[in-house]
Amino acid sequence: MHVRRMTLEDLNNVVELERKIFVDPWSRKSFEFEVSNNQFSFPLILEDQNKIVGYAVIWRIYEEFHIANLAILPEHQGKKFGKFFLQQILKNTDECKYAILEVRESNHKAIKLYEKFGFRVIMKRVKYYKNGETALVMQKIFNQEDKTESK
Secondary structure (H helix, E strand, C coil), X not given: CEEEXXXXXXXXXXXXXXXXXXXXXXXXXXXXXXXXXCCCEEEEEEEECCEEEEEEEEEEECCEEEEEEXXXXXXXXXCXXXXXXXXXXXXXXXXXXXXXXXXECCCXXXXXXXXXXXXXXXXXXXXXXXXXXXXXXXXXECCHHHHHHCC
16 A cells, blocks of 8 residues: 555546545545645545555644545445555644544444544534535544654
8 A cells, every 4th residue: 555645647536436435526626726726735645556545635724634535445445444544644744733524424434443543523513514414523632642653
């Protein structure tokens, strides 16, 4: 497995995977903005045997490390790809004081993974998603040990 920065050349594959994985997928324009224009964005690709099997969009906004989008191909879920990818993602926190993300309340696999990494539910966003589903807002506060372990 290998993690690298997302490029414009990746977007055909990323958008196809996004549509396959999510009910309300991000648009190609959204990904283009993240790769090319958003100064706070840190988009990543997870590859296995030169094939994209996951991707993430992270925003580093001053003290906040916001995981805006994180996906692993369904056929690679439950096989430690998500754990590996999240470990690698969290190595990029730099001077951030906490990480935050939204996850569908029904996405029990993802919630369990985030909890293993020290994320805790801090609030709910009712009817956050287009289909009316609630999002859980999860946060991880970084301490000195986190910074030392992730290097």
